[in-house]
Amino acid sequence: MDKQQLLVELQSKGLQLAEQTSGAAGRKGGAGPSDHKAIVVDGTTVMVPVYTGTAAVSPYRLSAAVNSSPVVPSEEVQPTLECHGQAIASVQFPKQPKFYGLQTADGIPYWKIALLHSHDVLATTVLQTCMRYNDRATACQFCAIGQSLAADRTIARKTPDQLAEVTEAAVRLDGIKHVVMTTGTPNTPDRGAAYLTECARAIKARVDIPIQAQCEPPADFSWFERMKAAGINSLGMHLEAVTPEVRDRIMPGKATVSLETYFEAFAAAVQVFGWGQVSTYLLAGLGDSLNALVDTSDRLIQLGVYPFIVPFVPITGTPLEDTAPPDSEFMYRLYQEVGQRLKNAGLSSQDVEAGCAKCGACSALSAFET
Incomplete structure (x- = not known):
């Protein structure tokens, strides 16, 4: 093998x-x-x-x-x-990071503020709540954002100063190479972009490290310029599912933001962050066909957006916990098809400055780029 x-x-x-x-x-x-x-x-x-x-x-x-x-x-x-x-x-196994042993002045363990992902990535959910999560009529059925909060493994809101403090320690003690900041979606038109901007500015004032921010498309695309100016190097806006019927069934609230709105946001974001510095998650196994995923990936690639394809993993305690993940033959074919398109377009995960596509640990796609 x-x-x-x-x-x-x-x-x-x-x-x-x-x-x-x-x-x-x-x-x-x-x-x-x-x-x-x-x-x-x-x-x-x-x-x-x-x-x-x-x-x-x-x-x-x-x-x-x-x-x-x-x-x-x-x-x-x-x-x-x-x-x-x-x-x-x-x-x-990646080693337990040294920064996990520290805590803030008010007694919050650093690992409740940010976590090690893969072996050199610091990841945090700056707002651990979402306007859609507590209502099954709007919640994404695969989402478990509230579980770690309910289990007291994190805090609801990480302040910019806390994030800057933890990032500095993670870089100094553990050689962290880049930061991923995601957020639950707040009920504001910026969809979290404003708070991500504030957090990035604080981190960059403390340590020079590449940052990816992840949020839904803001109503005003001028937020992309403000995010970039604050020190955010790359942007993730995650589709997850790509066909209308699957989006309506799996993520009814998020599906109210149309695919065309996402693609308008992708095009605007690439103008700001650059070719290959905008990405989106595609969760294979939610019901989208191989052709639908390949065609959407091709459309994204032509825009300069990296389609980060990940096999769906059912999480215990969610409505989809008993759903089978995609089989390996399906994923292999999908990776082959999209990997070839990435090669043809000269789009590579290694050229992404920060984020999930740069890390690549949740997907095998990068192994098919060359």
């Missing part, structure tokens, strides 16, 4: 963890890659589902590393990745 296929299989089928595997705890609930664990396979850090029903029956399993050496620390012993009981690779 080649590396491309292995990455696709792991993200589609998930991974069973041996209970005694050192360092194997993953992240449950919340925004971003939830119910996942970051592992390093052949030098590539990848986020793999570990707390899902599919992962529980996956043919892939991490066996516990048995340390028989009196001189090698246990955390340095690599667990083994197995498929159907056969060892296929050694893997590693």
Whole structure:
């Protein structure tokens, strides 16, 4: 099995963890890659589902590393990745970041303000609430933004000063390379752009690091200029689903923002942030066909927008928790089709200054770009 296929299989089928595997705890609930664990396979850090029903029956399993050496620390012993009981690779876990051990002057642990994603990305949800989340008639059915807040694993609003403080520490102590700031959608016309701008300005005043901001399209596209001026290097505006019937069914509130509005916003944002510095999430497995995802990706690429394609992972506690993720054959074909279009257009995740596409750990797409 080649590396491309292995990455696709792991993200589609998930991974069973041996209970005694050192360092194997993953992240449950919340925004971003939830119910996942970051592992390093052949030098590539990848986020793999570990707390899902599919992962529980996956043919892939991490066996516990048995340390028989009196001189090698246990955390340095690599667990083994197995498929159907056969060892296929050694893997590693990204190290626990040092900044997790710190707290603010008023006693808030840094890890409640921002988290390590992959191995060198700092990620935060600046507003952990959304105007649509608490109403099933409007909520995105895949979303778990409120779970980590309810479990006291985060705080509802991260202040600009807190974010600047944590970012500085993460860069200094752990070598963080870029920052991802996302937000739940507030009931304001700017859709969170104003607060993201304020937070970015505070971070850049403290440390020079590339930042991606993520929000829905603001009503006034002049916010893109203000975001850029505040130090935001790249922008994510996430479609998730691409056909009207799937959007209406899966995310009824967000679907009221039309596809054409998104594409108008994409075009305006590329004019500000530049070719390849605007991206969007596409969640494969929600019901969109392969052709619909490829055609939408092609339209995005022609605009200079990077289509960050991620296999849908059902999160426990959401309405879609029992929905099966897309199979690996579907994802492989999708990655091949879109990867070729990225190559033809000269669009690469490596050229993105900051954000999810730059990180790439939640998708195997970057492995198909070359």
